Amino acid sequence: MGRRDPASLNGLTVAVINLDRRPDRYAALTERWAAAGQTRPLRRFPAVDTGTDDGCLASHRQLLATADGPVLVLEDDSCFAPQFTLDLAPPAGWDVLWLGGQHHREPRPVDTVWARPRYMVRTHAYIARRPRRLAALMQSRAIPRMDPHLAALPLNQYVLRIHTVGQAAGISDIDGHTRTADQYWNRPDSIVRLLRGNTG
Numbered sequence: 398m399g400r401r402d403p404a405s406l407n408g409l410t411v412a413v414i415n416l417d418r419r420p421d422r423y424a425a426l427t428e429r430w431a432a433a434g435q436t437r438p439l440r441r442f443p444a445v446d447t448g449t450d451d452g453c454l455a456s457h458r459q460l461l462a463t464a465d466g467p468v469l470v471l472e473d474d475s476c477f478a479p480q481f482t483l484d485l486a487p488p489a490g491w492d493v494l495w496l497g498g499q500h501h502r503e504p505r506p507v508d509t510v511w512a513r514p515r516y517m518v519r520t521h522a523y524i525a526r527r528p529r530r531l532a533a534l535m536q537s538r539a540i541p542r543m544d545p546h547l548a549a550l551p552l553n554q555y556v557l558r559i560h561t562v563g564q565a566a567g568i569s570d571i572d573g574h575t576r577t578a579d580q581y582w583n584r585p586d587s588i589v590r591l592l593r594g595n596t597g
Contacts, residue, residue: 399507401486408466411485413474414456416570422473429565436552439561442487449596452543453520454535457543460527461532468528469496472521476565476579484501486553487511493531494524495548495556495564499582511555518544522562551556559583 415423423441430439442463445455460470469483475497487494488511499519504512520543525531531552540546548554563581568574 400489402489402491402552405482405487405489405491406467406483406485406524409437409469409524410440410464410466411437411469412442412460412464413471413472413473413475414442414444414460416444416446419445419473419570422567422570424591425565426471426473426475429476433481435477435481435483437483438472448571450544450571450588454540454543457520457547458532458535458561461528461535464525464528466528467526469524470520471562472564474564474567474569475521476563478561478563478581480559481561483557488553490528490553491555492552493547493550494553496522496524497560497581498522498556501545502555503543504558505554506558510558512558514548514554514556516545517548517556519564520544520547521564523547 413423413426425441442456442460445452445459457470485494488507495514495517497519498514498517500514500517502516504514506512518595534550538550560581560583564576565580566576566578
């Protein structure tokens with residue numbers, strides 16, 4: 398196991414991307430946040446309202462460009478597993494920590510807690526260590542949309558092996574897709590291997 402750096406999360410703030418026309422989604426998110434036992438204040442960030450992936454990308458980039466210090470970026474449909482915590486000990490030298498996502502390729506395990514994403518989509522919950530630098534990199538690389546390009550940037554990126562943040566049931570503001578249940582995209586085979594202590 399490599400060196401951990403919990404102090405790198407000192408001063409962590411939490412920002413929530415939310416459309417002005419969807420105060421209901423922000424209210425529901427704040428209720429889920431409180432139900433998860435979290436008292437850290439939330440900062441609402443008004444989303445760019447295009448109804449497309451372009452708006453999603455612009456919202457994330459603008460939020461990151463205005464943040465100081467490490468920030469947890471949440472989309473307003475985030476939901477929290479019983480084991481959710483921000484008391485994390487990330488690997489030293491990290492740039493981005495993912496608390497949830499959907500893997501299209503199996504991530505590379507680092508230890509029993511963290512893995513390296515290889516092809517991952519969904520950007521509803523991640524921590525940026527240097528958000529303004531990340532926003533500048535997104536701009537300079539001219540990434541066309543968030544999925545899967547953010548997780549593919551040449552940075553030290555890690556994802557929790559057991560996701561603690563998912564997406565709540567509801568209708569997407571982008572594509573209108575209906576999610577009938579909260580979804581964490583934790584693959585059962587990965588969970589079984591972790592419980593057996595197999596990090597390979």
